Amino acid sequence: MPQILVFGASITQGLWDKEGGWANRLRKYLDSLYLSGKLKEDWDVFNLGIVGNTTKDLLRRIEFETKQRILSGNALTIISIGLNDSQWINDKKIHRVPPQNFKQNIIKIFQIAKKYTKNVVFLGLTPIDESKVDPIPWAPERSYKNKLIKQYNQLAEHICKESNVSFLDIFNKWMKIDYKKLLYDGVHPTAAGHKLIYTAIKNFLSKNKIIKFD
16 A cells, blocks of 8 residues: 655645645545546555644654655655745744755755655645734734745755755745635635645646556
């Protein structure tokens, strides 16, 4: 049984989506294909998103959690992290996780993931509605800012190229549409937003033949 390990924070966890988020939508889709005979292998999807996580948090747990779930070399790791790293701490005028630390953490995360699977995908960051989260209502000492999210997204894309990791851009695609309607609270996607992310992931896996559909 091949596995898909999805690491991230609250968006990965699926907050505010009655379907459980994009990762859970992917699991349901693959389950339905397998049960109908349209997929030969039964892919086991693990949602390993934790609210509030940064790359620093993920680096501490990724190897242990991967070891508990990998059963074979036929596995895929999807990493969706960085939005919380980009947070701006208003009184100190610093990032929650500085760009250089973010870069080092991502490189180490990729190195660990690649020890267990050759297939690693990084899901790019999503834009936010600054009118609702600058400052952040539930953490007023911090702010989300799109210019900083863009910077971290570009940095992640650059690291992916250097590390031979697939990068799936969301930020730039969403900036071309009325994305604010896809956000529940200025940060977390609505059901429609999660559906768009899920569709992008599903199409990517199919196009790149990571999962072979009949």
